Amino acid sequence: METTAFQKIYTKITQITKATCSLKAEGVGNEEIATVNGKLAQVVKIQGDTVTLQIFSGTEGIPTNAEVVFMGKAPTIKVSDELAGRFFNAYGDPIDGGPSVEGKEIEIGGPSVNPVRRQQPSELIPTGIAGIDLNNTLVTGQKIPFFADPDQPFNQVMAMVALRAKADKIILGGMGLSNDDYLFFKHIFENAGALDRIISFINTTENPPVERLLVPDMALTTAEYFAHEKHQKVLVLLTDMTLYADALSIVSNRMDQIPSKDSMPGSLYSDLAKLYEKAVQFPEGGSITIIAVATLSGGDITHAIPDNTGYITEGQLFLRRDTDIGKVIIDPFRSLSRLKQLVIGKQTREDHPQVMNAAIRLFADAANAKTKLENGFDLNDYDERTLKYAKEYSRELLAIDINIEIDAMLDTGWRLFAKYFNKSEIGIKEALVAKYWPKN
Amino acid sequence: MATKGKVTGIIANMVVIEADGPVSQNEICFIRHKGVDLMAEVIKVLGNKAFTQVFESTRGLKVGTEAEFKDHMLEVTLGPGILSKNYDGLQNDLNKMKGVFLKKGEYTEALDPDAEWDFTPIAKAGDKVEAGSWLGEVTEGWMPHKIMLPFKFEGQFIVKSVALKGKYRTKDTVAVVTDEKGKDHNVTMMQKWPVKIPIRAYKEKPRPFKIMETGVRTIDTLNPLAEGGTGFIPGPFGCGKTVLQHAVSQQAEADMIIVTACGERANEVVEIFTEFPELEDPRTGRKLMERTTIICNTSNMPVAAREASVYTGMTLAEYYRSMGLKVLLLADSTSRWAQALREMSNRMEELPGPDAFPMDLPAIISNFYSRAGSVYLNNGATGSITFLGTVSPAGGNLKEPVTESTKKAARCFYALNQERADSKRYPAIDPIDSYSKYLEYPEIQEYLKKTIAPDWVEKVTLAKDILLRGKEASEQINILGDDGVPIDYHERYWKAEVLDFVILQQDAFDKIDKSTPFERQEFMLDEVLKVYNMKYKFTSFEEINPFFKAVINIFKQMNYSEFKSEKFNNYLQQLNNKLNERKAV
Ligand SMILES: Nc1ncnc2c1ncn2[C@@H]1O[C@H](COP(=O)(O)OP(=O)(O)OP(=O)(O)O)[C@@H](O)[C@H]1O
Ligand SMILES: [Mg+2]
DSSP: OOOOTTOEEEOOEEEEOSSEEEEEOSSOBTTOEEEETTEEEEEEEEETTEEEEEETTOOTTOOTTOOEEEOSSOOEEEESGGGTTOEEOTTSOBOSSOOOOOSEEEESSOOOBOGGGOOOOOOEEOOSOHHHHTTSOEETTOEEEEEEOTTSOHHHHHHHHHHHTTOSEEEEEEEEEOHHHHHHHHHHHHHTTOGGGEEEEEEETTSOGGGGGGHHHHHHHHHHIIIIISOOEEEEEEEOHHHHHHHHHHHHHHTTOOBOGGGOBTTHHHHHHHHHTTOEEOTTSOEEEEEEEEEOSTTOTTSHHHHHHHHHSSEEEEEEEETTTTEEEEOTTTOEETTGGGTTTTTSOTTHHHHHHHHHHHHHHHHHHHHHHHTTOOOOHHHHHHHHHHHHHIIIIIBTTOOOOHHHHHHHHHHHHHHHOOGGGSOOOHHHHHHHSOOO | OOOEEEEEEEETTEEEEEESSOOOTTEEEEEEETTEEEEEEEEEEETTEEEEEESSOOTTOBTTOEEEEEEEESEEEESTTOTTOEEOTTOOBGGGSOSSBOOTTOOOOSSOTTOEEEEEEOSOTTOEEOTTOEEEEEEETTEEEEEEOOTTOOSOEEEEEEOOSEEEETTSEEEEEEOTTSOEEEEESOEEEETTSOOOOSSBOOOOOSBOOOSOHIIIIISOOBTTOEEEEEOOTTSSHHHHHHHHHHHOOOSEEEEEEESSOHHHHHHHHHHTTTSBOTTTOSBGGGGEEEEEEOTTSOHHHHHHHHHHHHHHHHHHHTTTOEEEEEEETHHHHHHHHHHHHHHTTOOBOGGGOBTTHHHHHHHHHTTOEEEEOTTSOEEEEEEEEEEOOGGGOTTSHHHHHHHHHOSEEOOBOHHHHHTTOSSOBOTTTOEEGGGGOHHHHHHHHHHTOTTHHHHHHHHHHHHHHHHHHHHHHHHHOGGGSOHHHHHHHHHHHHHIIIIIOOOTTSTTTTOOOHHHHHHHHHHHHHHHHSOBOOSSGGGHHHHHHHHHHHHHHHHTSOTTSHHHHHHHHHHHHHHHHTBOO
16 A cells, blocks of 8 residues: 555554554544554554554564554445456455456445344245255345354355355355365356356465454445445355454454453454344345354354354354265254245245244154164154154255255155154144145 | 543543543543544543443544533433334434434434424322323323423422413423422423433332233243233243244233344344334234334444443333333343443453453342332322343353343243254243242232132143153153153153143244233133043053144144134034043043
């Protein structure tokens, strides 16, 4: 960035820590950006005439006489149609060798939408995956993460969902992405011929972790531009939010804040909510849907990161390997889409809610039967049937490699009910049973 | 002259202001940032430094910026026109704000100053009045809205004159009263009150002695909430706190409902905005929005205003209670409020308590809950605030500070159970861990006997025993195996399952099942107890499971049918036939 006459320049740093440095400066605004020896920094604290800056790429090698230039503004991005198809780093600078983007300069992390100006999300996003469409239906304007251990194929599933979702723009915010995963996304989007709809902000494991903090705001501010001003359907992919939260805790620890649970900052909930709440349905048709990834450690969802995430998002999609069928499934017990009731049985067939619930209830009965078996007890006839049902349900509906229409999912559900159970065992409204129970 | 000051420090939304005169704790000040006034509240004073929490983003704020102190605390505006409004946590009317995005420092009027109200006098010249006395009445929507002597008026007053019946605007003088020193005061329909101070314009606060029907069976039947009572719903994310609160907000037997969305999702409030103007109140046939006011400070709105939002809700509730109305106040989620307190406390570098929450969290929570209750007003009328909050325990662990503090303050405990939610047994209220202290109140027991049935309390106790014994039986079956236990263990287990499926579980999204009036609850509990009391003949445990499954299935069809409709009665007949198949002679 060039310096201009309005910018204030200082050369006397009084304190340097691992992530921050402080100096005496005047007329500086809160959250203003600056460069310190060319490194991007942001004001995080002002006390009297002492200003504390957070250096995104770390303070290694910064001397006390470093040149500090204040920019007089919060971090910004230039938005225009030119963004489409491009790859950027966390600062919004191109990393694909292309020219820098011209457009309207807007501050990232801007204000929230007035709740009364929102529209209730109402448009179903079909993905072909029954674990999603049948059990955890997605809706435009929703925010939902994948919860998965690091060895699960969450990025693959996410990319698949994104490509099937018929979005006008897909914005990828990659945080701590391995170089391989970055290339994976690049290739899969290229192969799908979708590059012109995709905008990526990438921080890889090779970049300093604190830089990640800018990525979601870059992605979401860009999304707001397309959704609000251009009335487009925008899908934002954020992976991996756990690494984002880790970066938050690095900064807060270095600023001596009192950590709360799992050494996360006490403000974690608000910090994450500010991002996820950017998901919105605008009355004029534009929308921002956020699909994120929060990796777990050993499936533990009580850890502060997934826990706070779950309290913010509108459900979660839980990936796990089902050893009975040797495939990755979307776990129906721990997954949830809270917006599904806005569309199921309304935009989908009337029997959708009941089939979904009955199928999961029977799957739960199978889990009980399994426990019984593991404890060395005999199974009764019902138990045996649920176990057989569960295997087939898992293979034909829960596995992530399914790609069918929702009606076909419902028909499969009925077929499995009729194959293993009698009508009174499934607890579905009689009128629906009369209509959909397979005839032969 | 008003105290002024200059900003000397900024850490996130905590701003330190050096003041040139007296400031008081919780005083409001405005920071003049780039031509916009940002509202802030003093939360600590140290020498001439006031530590304030700013109700807005502080982006771009600089030291040296001027501030002005307002000599009052955070206040709400009270008067006709609150009903059906959508406010933010500081009582700004969200609908009056321009643009799609919230603008920093945009504050809008809570009431409509130009609205005209049909005023009817209640008091007359010569009447002795005090704060809260009813001077007149206007019709707010459908509701008789009392115009009261403002709560800030201290001591006794004599009414000098009251306006004649007619149309007046909110700020018009509708009465003149004379104080003890002979000075006259004009009274309008509008007054202000600081949210953190309880309104105490009542004579007495008796123990709750009535039940508030919520239409949710597992609450009303098993652990009823008293009118003027307090309760809370703790539960891990996704277990159904919000759905349950929304169900209660739609069906509860209250004159007015104040829904406080405190630090939760915007889409959940949008759902209310969208649906309440359409949905009908089953008791009055009016649209639900006509009895609802929404206070909405979602998780992406400024954190400090989140704390204010629950107090704003409570103060509005107290205002309407003073009119002799039954108010139901809901807050989702009080944990977000506690977290807002924690964020500020950490920024002020206070000594942290458990999980870094402020040390005085339990006191703050119990003070807040104590503002609910039934009251006898000074004129003998009754009014009530029933408060139901949710708690979002970190990691779903009920031993965390917010849950524990709330447990000490609230009288009903509706614990949501993850396993129940996982197996879609909604509402996921754990029937065994949850409780209502009100069931132990003799006056409540009396009330239940009188209004529902003389033996109702015994039936409820029996229902709880059935559930407990069913749970014990199921544990034994799990340890010893299906054929390792006597056959009546299976029977016991399945009888509890019948109660669970028929009474406890309730589909919040089904038109009919979602709300059950007490009459129907009584009928259904009786039917379930009949099933329980009947003697059956089973020769092996394998016969038990399919039999009771079929029984449950018929019961569920009943729950989905209009009460006592032909369909309903047919299912009842089917049920009896089914039961007779296995009846022991
Ligand atoms: N009574 C019910 N009937 C049917 N479904 C329900 C019921 N209660 C909850 N659910 C399901 O559970 C989902 C989550 O419920 P809800 O949003 O109330 O959870 P919550 O406890 O408020 O979670 P959070 O703490 O994250 O806000 C709902 O979207 C719905 O799918
Ligand atoms: Mg909720």
